[in-house]
Amino acid sequence: MPLPRTDSLVTYPTGSVLEQATVLSTTTWSEQPVVLTDLTPFHPVDPRWPDQGTDLGILTSAAGSANLVQATIGATDGSELFVGDHVTVRRGTAGWGFVVAHVLPSDGPVPAEGESVMLAVDAVHRAALSAGHTACHVAALALNAVLADRWRRPADTDGLGNPDFDQLAITSSVIKPFAAVDTYRLGKSLRKKGFDPTDMHAALPAIADRANATLVRWVTGGAPIELEISGPRLTDLRTWVCRLPEGTQRIPCGGTHLSSLRELTAIGIELSYDAVGSELVMTTSATPAGRG
Ligand SMILES: [Zn+2]
Structure with a gap:
């Protein structure tokens, strides 16, 4: 055939x-x-x-x-x-x-x-990846928010109105069960776009703390999440929509997701630099509701 x-x-x-x-x-x-x-x-x-x-x-x-x-x-x-x-x-x-x-x-x-x-x-594995993927996108918004004061020029913004560090700097993203690892390049081209990484290494713990405080607030608020589907085919556009108190984020996304942050009890991030110091690594974890 x-x-x-x-x-x-x-x-x-x-x-x-x-x-x-x-x-x-x-x-x-x-x-x-x-x-x-x-x-x-x-x-x-x-x-x-x-x-x-x-x-x-x-x-x-x-x-x-x-x-x-x-x-x-x-x-x-x-x-x-x-x-x-x-x-x-x-x-x-x-x-x-x-x-x-x-x-x-x-x-x-x-x-x-x-x-x-x-x-x-395997529905259990799927659910774990969906939690990881949703947490990944929400964590990126929290990171954008806490890095907003480091932009010296207007840049493309996310749905919450913050400069979109995530989209402008990301080089790779790996979704895992209840987790994600995102890597961002802090190179010359990002500085040309207006991002100021001065003293960021020393500030990383404080940046992560502020992002985590934002994430606690968002998860507690239980924001609804939708996947808008333009058609039934593999190639049809799908859009991830998350309604947070500060605004609504809409991004094209081909993955699978939770339907609400109520399905989680926590999203947390850790930030580190790679060995060379030119890449920022954000490790995100999601704690599902009913799992302590
Ligand atoms: Zn996605």
């Missing part, structure tokens, strides 16, 4: 962790079986900005059950499948479909094309 040239339908943005789906194609990538389905609840790694890691879970077919190795984004032109970093075409390119590639173990059961399969996401 040819590979699909249409975008996968995805249900993880609405919180789904279980779907029955039809196998459109089974193929291989790096000697591992890859299954493409008409729809999926699996959140895939996005190779363009791989902050949130793969969902875990099980694909069950008549051949048996297999634990997913990973779900990642692929692109096909109907004859060939490119996966992860190997995707070079832009989304929306005519004749190309963007798909969720379900990568299976090479020694496990593989479903047949056209078969109906059950896709079951």
Whole structure:
């Protein structure tokens, strides 16, 4: 059967962790079986900005059950499948479909094309990543707020009206279960944009304390969070919206999230410099409600 040239339908943005789906194609990538389905609840790694890691879970077919190795984004032109970093075409390119590639173990059961399969996401792992991702975005807003007085020129602002240090300086973000690690470059280009890092090293504990006090207030307030979804396809735009007392933040985001800060009892950050001293590292942790 040819590979699909249409975008996968995805249900993880609405919180789904279980779907029955039809196998459109089974193929291989790096000697591992890859299954493409008409729809999926699996959140895939996005190779363009791989902050949130793969969902875990099980694909069950008549051949048996297999634990997913990973779900990642692929692109096909109907004859060939490119996966992860190997995707070079832009989304929306005519004749190309963007798909969720379900990568299976090479020694496990593989479903047949056209078969109906059950896709079951590990809901506990998903919830932990959602907490980590939400905490990551909220912590970034707190960091923006406490660094606002270090900007000497007008800069792009976040939804709360603070210069958007997070977006202007970030170089990488890794979402973990109930945690996140963000790395920011404090180089010449950030200083040119107006950021003043003078004496920041000595000030880091005080900066973290102020951010953590803000986070206590925001988590206690239980801000609501929505994911606005423009359509059902993998490639449709999704926007993370968080309504905090100081304002509403709206950013494009392909990840999964909590629906309210009420689902947490705490978000906390730690700040440090990397060994060279040119990068600031923010480590964020989220404490789920009911977990002490
Ligand atoms: Zn995000």
